Amino acid sequence: xKLSFSLFLAALAAGVSASNVxxxxxxxxxxxxxxxxxxxxEFFATWCGHCKNLAPTYEQVADAYAHAKDKVFIAKIxxxxxxxxxxxxxxxxGFPTLxxxxxxxxxxxxxxxxxxxxxxxxxxxxxxxxxxxxxxPPPSYKILDYNDxxxxxxxxxxxxxxxxxxxWCGHCKxxxxxxxQLGSIYELENDVIIANIDADDKKNEAIRSRYGITGFPTIxxxxxxxxxxxxxxxxxxxxxxxxxxxxxxxxxxSLTGDLLDNAGRLAEFDALASxxxxxxxxxxxxxxxxxVSLSVNVGDAAxxxxxxxxxxxxxxxxxxxxxxxxxESILKKRSLSPAKLDEIKVKSNILRAFAExxxxxxxxxxxxxxxx
Numbered sequence: 001x002k003l004s005f006s007l008f009l010a011a012l013a014a015g016v017s018a019s020n021v022x023x024x025x026x027x028x029x030x031x032x033x034x035x036x037x038x039x040x041x042e043f044f045a046t047w048c049g050h051c052k053n054l055a056p057t058y059e060q061v062a063d064a065y066a067h068a069k070d071k072v073f074i075a076k077i078x079x080x081x082x083x084x085x086x087x088x089x090x091x092x093x094g095f096p097t098l099x100x101x102x103x104x105x106x107x108x109x110x111x112x113x114x115x116x117x118x119x120x121x122x123x124x125x126x127x128x129x130x131x132x133x134x135x136x137p138p139p140s141y142k143i144l145d146y147n148d149x150x151x152x153x154x155x156x157x158x159x160x161x162x163x164x165x166x167x168w169c170g171h172c173k174x175x176x177x178x179x180x181q182l183g184s185i186y187e188l189e190n191d192v193i194i195a196n197i198d199a200d201d202k203k204n205e206a207i208r209s210r211y212g213i214t215g216f217p218t219i220x221x222x223x224x225x226x227x228x229x230x231x232x233x234x235x236x237x238x239x240x241x242x243x244x245x246x247x248x249x250x251x252x253x254s255l256t257g258d259l260l261d262n263a264g265r266l267a268e269f270d271a272l273a274s275x276x277x278x279x280x281x282x283x284x285x286x287x288x289x290x291x292v293s294l295s296v297n298v299g300d301a302a303x304x305x306x307x308x309x310x311x312x313x314x315x316x317x318x319x320x321x322x323x324x325x326x327x328e329s330i331l332k333k334r335s336l337s338p339a340k341l342d343e344i345k346v347k348s349n350i351l352r353a354f355a356e357x358x359x360x361x362x363x364x365x366x367x368x369x370x371x372x
Contacts, residue, residue: 034105
């Protein structure tokens with residue numbers, strides 16, 4: 001039993017020491033840094049809580065480049081202990097401090113995020129060495145910076161929601177999954193953009209100053225008619241975001257991204273449709289002509305109302321029941337692309353308007369029937 005336990009401790013010790021992060025000291029420093037390879041160095045202190053929090057991610061970074069140790073290194077040095085003089089040499093005053101060392105020993109600060117994606121992007125950009133980590137799928141929302149912010153956000157044909165965030169911000173990280181869902185929900189809405197900008201990045205400092213961003217995350221809505229921007233001050237759960245955008249942008253999306261039952265519906269045409277459905281043949285022809293006249297100012301949005309009326313005017317009395325079942329079957333199977341399902345849902349919504357009972361006080365219906 002004792003022997004087995006000893007072997008267990010030895011195996012455990014071997015596992016603990018099997019790190020791809022080079023642990024440097026003043027004696028080993030020159031053999032690694034500035035010796036033909038470039039790399040990232042963390043200057044840490046054993047008592048530093050932020051250093052301890054960073055450690056698991058930093059291990060991941062080193063593992064991501066373990067296949068290219070002949071080209072790039074990931075290292076650390078105790079700059080408050082054995083490596084204090086090294087830390088002083090490079091102006092280290094806080095922990096953790098991260099610096100990038102080129103192959104010739106020249107140095108520059110690391111100022112990107114402290115998540116695995118930010119680290120690997122930076123290292124790959126600097127060294128040309130790709131990490132062995134499979135890149136995450138692109139975000140569902142649009143990532144902006146100083147190059148394209150004005151072009152996207154100030155576009156008066158778009159309603160734009162923007163989160164101003166910082167990579168180190170815990171609240172921003174907590175918001176990210178919800179914002180990812182939000183981007184997915186509205187990805188088929190051409191007039192709505194869900195966007196994000198790293199407002200803590202120095203290159204975006206002018207934008208941060210322009211909008212008075214002093215905390216993270218700050219969320220602003222830029223509707224088509226107000227490109228000065230409005231503070232978003234509602235809740236940060238998905239339902240609040242969706243309710244806000246549907247209300248302000250005139251969209252009709254559910255929390256799953258599907259279209260709601262009112263999507264594609266036009267109140268004036270709904271009134272005509274419900275009246276048309278129960279009208280006699282002569283009156284149907286009159287209502288259809290009025291619908292055609294109204295459609296001039298509405299365009300394609302009224303096209304399917306007219307198509308259904310044409311079918312019924314031409315005597316296809318069974319059309320409603322048959323078409324309702326066909327569309328319902330397609331929506332239930334969900335075998336088409338999201339864009340095509342949107343199209344089918346709108347058709348189903350409009351078709352349903354024909355069988356709905358009209359309101360007695362609807363002026364549009366009374367006008368269609370000749371009462372006004």
